[in-house]
Amino acid sequence: MPDLTLHQLRTRHVGPIDLHIAAGECVCIRGASGSGKSLLLRAIADLDPHRGDVRLDARPCSAMPAPAWRRQVALVMAESAWWAETVGAHFSDGCDPAWLARLGLPAAALDWEVARCSTGERQRLALLRTLMRRPAALLLDEPTGNLDADSTARVEALLDHYRRTQGAALLWISHDPRQAGRVARRCFVLEDGTLREDRPEEGTRW
Numbered sequence: 001m002p003d004l005t006l007h008q009l010r011t012r013h014v015g016p017i018d019l020h021i022a023a024g025e026c027v028c029i030r031g032a033s034g035s036g037k038s039l040l041l042r043a044i045a046d047l048d049p050h051r052g053d054v055r056l057d058a059r060p061c062s063a064m065p066a067p068a069w070r071r072q073v074a075l076v077m078a079e080s081a082w083w084a085e086t087v088g089a090h091f092s093d094g095c096d097p098a099w100l101a102r103l104g105l106p107a108a109a110l111d112w113e114v115a116r117c118s119t120g121e122r123q124r125l126a127l128l129r130t131l132m133r134r135p136a137a138l139l140l141d142e143p144t145g146n147l148d149a150d151s152t153a154r155v156e157a158l159l160d161h162y163r164r165t166q167g168a169a170l171l172w173i174s175h176d177p178r179q180a181g182r183v184a185r186r187c188f189v190l191e192d193g194t195l196r197e198d199r200p201e202e203g204t205r206w
């Protein structure tokens with residue numbers, strides 16, 4: 001899988017940002033509410049206008065059609081969009097029942113109506129449908145924001161498995177410094193539009 005590189009990336013409220021995430025690496029970003037974390041992820045996913053460069057290895061975002069880029073550099077938002085009635089209809093690339101189980105969801109979840117799903121169920125299902133597309137890089141906007149401790153641990157474990165086995169580059173937004181310490185070796189704070197390297201939380205495995 002390729003490395004993900006941001007070079008002098010600027011978008012509304014944010015930048016210039018330089019960041020290199022190696023294939024198989026997870027980097028965490030935290031920052032005050034409204035500091036521009038989601039805007040940064042949207043720019044990397046080519047969903048908002050931006051200046052500067054985002055690359056997968058040597059391949060710039062500007063050289064790829066937007067849908068192809070977003071398939072490779074997948075944004076998982078805190079609240080994802082649902083466009084069909086049943087959960088299963090959103091899994092056009094299939095769904096691995098073992099991964100459903102790892103997230104604490106039954107196989108029957110694919111038959112559920114989206115409307116009946118809890119916020120936390122929707123958050124795990126949206127993550128899973130993205131993973132099934134095997135993106136090279138994942139942009140994770142508070143992927144456990146709606147989850148209890150058990151589901152949070154399950155999501156962290158599955159994402160760690162995906163990162164290691166697929167060699168994917170992960171950029172993970174989290175408000176929880178302890179979580180950052182568990183999932184990433186490098187962590188940054190987004191402040192005044194730029195990234196500052198963060199100190200590890202005590203007791204974590206940095």
Ligand SMILES: Nc1ncnc2c1ncn2[C@@H]1O[C@H](COP(=O)(O)OP(=O)(O)OP(=O)(O)O)[C@@H](O)[C@H]1O
Pocket residue numbers: 013031032033034035036037038039040
């Ligand atoms: N479409 C928009 N038009 C104008 N301002 C916007 C727009 N989208 C976001 N903003 C503003 O940009 C700033 C950064 O928003 P962003 O959603 O990136 O914050 P965040 O760091 O992700 O916050 P949180 O932790 O609360 O999710 C906020 O002040 C927000 O109000």
